[in-house]
Amino acid sequence: AQSVTQPDIHITVSEGASLELRCNYSYGATPYLFWYVQSPGQGLQLLLKYFSGDTLVQGIKGFEAEFKRSQSSFNLRKPSVHWSDAAEYFCAVGDDRGSTLGRLYFGRGTQLTVWP
Amino acid sequence: DGGITQSPKYLFRKEGQNVTLSCEQNLNHDAMYWYRQDPGQGLRLIYYSQIVNDFQKGDIAEGYSVSREKKESFPLTVTSAQKNPTAFYLCASSKGDLTGELFFGEGSRLTVL
Numbered sequence: 001a002q003s004v005t006q007p008d009i010h011i012t013v014s015e016g017a018s019l020e021l022r023c024n025y026s027y028g029a030t031p032y033l034f035w036y037v038q039s040p041g042q043g044l045q046l047l048l049k050y051f052s053g054d055t056l057v058q059g060i061k062g063f064e065a066e067f068k069r070s071q072s073s074f075n076l077r078k079p080s081v082h083w084s085d086a087a088e089y090f091c092a093v094g095d096d097r098g099s100t101l102g103r104l105y106f107g108r109g110t111q112l113t114v115w116p
Numbered sequence: 117d118g119g120i121t122q123s124p125k126y127l128f129r130k131e132g133q134n135v136t137l138s139c140e141q142n143l144n145h146d147a148m149y150w151y152r153q154d155p156g157q158g159l160r161l162i163y164y165s166q167i168v169n170d171f172q173k174g175d176i177a178e179g180y181s182v183s184r185e186k187k188e189s190f191p192l193t194v195t196s197a198q199k200n201p202t203a204f205y206l207c208a209s210s211k212g213d214l215t216g217e218l219f220f221g222e223g224s225r226l227t228v229l
Contacts, residue, residue, distance in 0.1 A: 034218075036218075036220075041204075041223065041225070042222055042223065043120075043206055043220035043221050043223050044206070044218070044220040046217065090158065090159065092218075094216030103161070103164065104216050104218055106158045106159040107158055108156060109156075109158050
């Protein structure tokens with residue numbers, strides 16, 4: 001079965017520092033991968049997605065992620081973090097099997113704190 | 117603007133009462149989903165529906181019920197059988213295609229007193 005692991009529950013970085021959030025997935029075929037962001041008390045917003053092609057994908061708010069099949073990873077990066085990036089980040093993998101087509105499996109999330 | 121509307125945003129209920137959370141979308145999406153979110157546990161799937169008049173149990177369906185009589189609407193009822201209903205509930209929709217990209221509502225926070 002598909003699964004997603006986000007090893008870091010909580011990360012703290014200083015404003016202006018670089019950021020990398022880790023995501024590992026378990027899936028037999030070529031995965032559909034997503035990163036979502038959630039501000040407190042809000043729904044989730046899509047940051048970026050990988051379906052196929054170029055393994056480095058660009059998203060909104062200056063985020064990017066790199067798909068590495070050999071490592072089963074889809075890590076999220078940002079060169080310089082802003083205080084407004086403080087939020088919870090979720091990695092997810094899609095399911096292309098017939099009965100559960102389109103279902104996403106989510107990691108437990110990484111809470112990002114940004115120090116001024 | 118197209119989107120997903122959840123209501124109410126905050127809801128309080130007494131133990132033993134059923135409560136229904138509303139979810140409406142105007143994105144013309146075929147698939148709709150209900151997730152439950154608890155601190156440190158990520159999102160857990162309660163129910164999902166890929167077409168009108170059909171729905172499937174997710175990972176934590178016990179104590180919940182849904183209906184899908186219209187494409188636009190997917191209400192969730194939290195019944196008195198749900199042992200620990202206090203949580204943040206998120207509704208989402210998608211085209212129901214291979215990619216699975218989800219669009220989320222802003223959530224409903226249910227507190228049982």
